[in-house]
Amino acid sequence: KQEVTQIPAALSVPEGENLVLNCSFTDSAIYNLQWFRQDPGKGLTSLLLIQSSQREQTSGRLNASLDKSSGRSTLYIAASQPGDSATYLCAVITDYGQNFVFGPGTRLSVLP
Amino acid sequence: DGGITQSPKYLFRKEGQNVTLSCEQNLNHDAMYWYRQDPGQGLRLIYYSQIVNDFQKGDIAEGYSVSREKKESFPLTVTSAQKNPTAFYLCASRDVGGVQETQYFGPGTRLLVL
Numbered sequence: 760k761q762e763v764t765q766i767p768a769a770l771s772v773p774e775g776e777n778l779v780l781n782c783s784f785t786d787s788a789i790y791n792l793q794w795f796r797q798d799p800g801k802g803l804t805s806l807l808l809i810q811s812s813q814r815e816q817t818s819g820r821l822n823a824s825l826d827k828s829s830g831r832s833t834l835y836i837a838a839s840q841p842g843d844s845a846t847y848l849c850a851v852i853t854d855y856g857q858n859f860v861f862g863p864g865t866r867l868s869v870l871p
Numbered sequence: 872d873g874g875i876t877q878s879p880k881y882l883f884r885k886e887g888q889n890v891t892l893s894c895e896q897n898l899n900h901d902a903m904y905w906y907r908q909d910p911g912q913g914l915r916l917i918y919y920s921q922i923v924n925d926f927q928k929g930d931i932a933e934g935y936s937v938s939r940e941k942k943e944s945f946p947l948t949v950t951s952a953q954k955n956p957t958a959f960y961l962c963a964s965r966d967v968g969g970v971q972e973t974q975y976f977g978p979g980t981r982l983l984v985l
Binding site: 763791793795800801802803804805808848850857858859861862863864 | 875877902904906911912913914915916919921927929959961963967972973974975976977978979981
């Protein structure tokens with residue numbers, strides 16, 4: 760059964776710092792991986808989706824990489840801002856499944 | 872505006888009562904999902920539907936029921952058999968077979984027990 764973990768569980772950084780969030784999954788046979796942002800009491804907003812054939816995706820200050828063989832993905836946030844404060848979740852869908860499996864999330868606080 | 876709507880935003884359930892959460896999408900997506908989120912935990916799948924008139928149980932389906940009579944609608948009923956229903960419920964849809972197959976989420980419904 761696919762399991763997804765995220766490290767760290769929480770992270771607090773000063774504004775302007777570059778940071779990396781980690782996502783690990785146990786079954787490397789994934790179809791795609793998606794990173795989401797969740798603000799308190801809100802739904803999830805899609806940030807980046809990486810297809811299994813891709814190595815990375817970029818959107819603005821965000822860059823997500825995927826290493827299927829090692830079961831890892833990283834989300835890189837450049838020049839962090841207080842508005843980046845939120846919980847970041849990763850989710851994978853396996854080749855044989857139809858559903859996303861979510862990690863528990865990393866709660867990020869960017870201090871002004 | 873294309874997207875997913877959920878209602879109500881807050882819902883209160885009395886002991887022994889069934890309540891229904893609404894989820895509507897105008898994205899023309901085939902697949903729809905219901906997740907439950909508890910504090911400090913990731914999302915857990917309750918039910919999903921790949922096509923109209925068909926749906927499958929997820930990891931925590933006990934005490935819940937769904938229907939999929941229309942492509943755009945996927946209501947979730949929390950039955951009296953669900954003994955711990957207090958949680959944040961999220962509905963999502965996905966364009967299976969589309970270019971990106973990104974999953975889109977609604978704003979959520981918070982269910983509280985009186």
